[in-house]
Amino acid sequence: MFNQILVVCLFFLALSILAALYRVIKGPSTPDRVMALDNIGVNLIASVACLSILLRTHAFFDIILLIGILSFVGTIAFARFIERGVVIERKRIH
Amino acid sequence: MNENVYIDIVVAVFLLIGTVFSFLSAIGLIRLPDVYSRSHAVSKSASLGVLCTLFGTFLFFLLADGYFSIRLILGIFFVFLTSPVVAHLLNRAAYRSKVELTEESVQDDLKEFLEGK
Numbered sequence: 001m002f003n004q005i006l007v008v009c010l011f012f013l014a015l016s017i018l019a020a021l022y023r024v025i026k027g028p029s030t031p032d033r034v035m036a037l038d039n040i041g042v043n044l045i046a047s048v049a050c051l052s053i054l055l056r057t058h059a060f061f062d063i064i065l066l067i068g069i070l071s072f073v074g075t076i077a078f079a080r081f082i083e084r085g086v087v088i089e090r091k092r093i094h
Numbered sequence: 095m096n097e098n099v100y101i102d103i104v105v106a107v108f109l110l111i112g113t114v115f116s117f118l119s120a121i122g123l124i125r126l127p128d129v130y131s132r133s134h135a136v137s138k139s140a141s142l143g144v145l146c147t148l149f150g151t152f153l154f155f156l157l158a159d160g161y162f163s164i165r166l167i168l169g170i171f172f173v174f175l176t177s178p179v180v181a182h183l184l185n186r187a188a189y190r191s192k193v194e195l196t197e198e199s200v201q202d203d204l205k206e207f208l209e210g211k
Contacts, residue, residue, distance in 0.1 A: 002102045005110065009147075012113040016120030023123050023132075031188035032129050035136060038180055039123060042140050043116055045173065046147040049166075050109060053154050061165040064148070068169055072176040079183040083190050 006054045013047045034078045041071030101157045108150030115143030128196035129188050137181030144173055 020043065023036035045067050052060040077087050122135025152166045195202060 002106060005106045009109045009113040012117045016116045019120035019124050029129055029188065029191075029193045031184050031191070031193060032132065035129070035133055035181075035184050036123060038184075039119070039136050039140055042144050042173070042177070043120075045169070046112060046116060046144045049147050049151040050113075053105070053109075053151055058155055058159075058161055058163060061163055061169070064169045065165055065172065068172050068176070072172075072180060075180045076183060079180075079187045083187040 003054065006050055009050045010047060010054075013043050013050065017043045017047075030082055031079075034075060034082070038071055038075045041067055041075075045071075098158070101154070105150045105154040105157075108146050108153065112143045112146030112148075112150060115139050115146065119143065127198070129193050130185060130195065133181050133185050133188075137177055141173060141177035145170055148173070 017040055020036040020039045024033050024040075027033045027036060045064050048060050048064050048067065052058065081087050116139075119136050119139035122139070123132055126132045126135055148166055148170045152163060152170070155161045155163055155166075189204065
């Protein structure tokens with residue numbers, strides 16, 4: 001019974017990843033697409049958590065932390081790129 | 095045996111709450127009209143959903159295995175800290191790059207503020 005509930009949870013997470021993928025493809029502006037990609041990252045974190053209960057292992061917890069950090073850094077870089085056109089600014093020496 | 099059933103029920107309730115919140119945020123991501131309201135739906139309810147899911151995982155491994163995972167606590171803390179920051183930066187970038195609000199919106203205070211500067 002508990003494993004069936006976990007599979008249902010994974011099914012809902014897959015549906016929400018598909019919905020975010022629809023927004024990535026169709027979204028009219030660039031911030032829409034970046035936001036949907038960040039949502040896909042968050043849903044992947046939850047999927048890895050469900051999968052680690054389903055497999056009864058705690059070897060995947062590093063992956064949860066790693067996906068969180070990578071999604072955060074990537075989204076911040078994209079937001080800076082949309083706003084200013086560059087990601088890392090150069091400082092001029094006068 | 096009986097204790098295991100109770101642990102499973104508590105963990106399953108947390109996981110179902112988390113995944114249903116993620117699914118509702120995905121419906122909001124499809125149906126809402128402009129980027130700001132979509133960001134409103136996604137940032138709040140998706141972060142609450144993933145927090146519930148990670149807390150259910152933490153409870154499962156704490157109660158069933160007796161394994162106290164500091165990495166899951168760090169993950170919960172990190173997602174809780176970074177999700178509003180990401181939403182703020184994306185909304186700011188969208189407004190600065192002049193993404194339009196939806197037509198039903200009646201008030202835009204930031205525009206007056208930026209033009210009056």
